[in-house]
Amino acid sequence: MTSANRALPSEESPAGYTFNYERAFSRNIGWVTPEEQQRLRKARVAIAGLGGVGGAHILTLSRLGxxxxxxxxxxEFDVHNxxxxxxxxxxxxxxxxLKVMERMALDVNPESNIRLFPEGVQDHNLDDFLKDVDVYVDSLDLFVLPTRRKVFQRCRxxxxxxxxxxxxGMGSAFLYFSPTGMSFEEYFKLEGRPSTDQYARFIAGVSPxxxxxxxxxxxxxxxxxERRGPSTGMACELCAGMMGTQVLKLLLGRGPLRAAPWGLHLDAYRGILKxxxxxxxxxxxxxxxxxxxxxxxxxGG
Structure with missing residues (x-):
């Protein structure tokens, strides 16, 4: 499914306001050049999972242009979200x-081209999901580690x-996997481990x-x-800010990104960047x- 150049209903755009890409993202100019803004406009980003971090990612990247x-x-959305x-x-x-976040992204930029995968990421649609993509932004739930492993492997x-x-907590831990650097599997060392051990290794690897x-x-x-744990909106927004910045650097070639085994952890509550x-x-x-x-x-021990 694709939403290509689909404007929102006219009743949602007050009279006298017309979308214009250059004007909509003009306040980015200064931190990016006009030429760089057009490069961001042409980029394609894949996002798997549109919950806490994923929803924030697509809106942050949409506002980036x-x-x-x-x-x-x-x-589907539920009250605990x-x-x-x-x-x-x-x-x-x-x-x-999927549909709610598509609509919100289109409300930021009605010219967006958004390809939808309502089944989530599956073996049969993984290549289509990654088609034409410049960067993959991982937002999958913690408890779908087998799917996450497949996506990172196919990206490589x-x-x-x-x-x-x-x-x-009230922070964000960031990891970047370069196609030519240490792989997801080489870093996390999950192969052949029992399920609980795999999750322990994933948690430790994400947040050393x-x-x-x-x-x-x-x-x-x-x-x-029970597959549950505490979370905060602040952490999700910090993830989106950190991710958006790293995506910008990657897409525009704005200096080196430290790939795994390097990581970056910002904790706003404790005021620590590590x-x-x-x-x-x-x-x-x-x-x-x-x-x-x-x-x-x-x-539970």
């Missing part, structure tokens, strides 16, 4: 996250840069600094068996210790 997206999600998800309003309860095979930003652990005041709110470096990824001795501490928590 990116005008082409491949987006995937099969879920209200605290953090950009498309969650009482008026959208029960509505498709197709030469597509892939990025992820995890909302942790674990800056958020000191202010979790209700530990029992984390329940791995660059992490884990040679060998989760095989690093520091990471092995961290994984051993996380495992019992996931098993």
């Amino acid at each position: 990116v005008a082409n997206f491949n987006i995937a999600d099969f879920d 209200m605290n953090r998800q950009a498309g969650a309003f009482m008026s959208t309860m029960g509505h498709s996250k 095979e197709l030469g597509i840069p892939a990025m992820t930003a995890a909302p942790l 600094a674990m800056l958020n652990r000191k202010y979790l005041v209700v530990p029992e709110s984390v329940n791995f068996a 660059h992490t470096w884990r040679p060998l990824g989760n095989a690093n001795p520091i990471q092995r210790l961290l994984i051993s501490l996380i495992k019992p928590l996931l098993r």
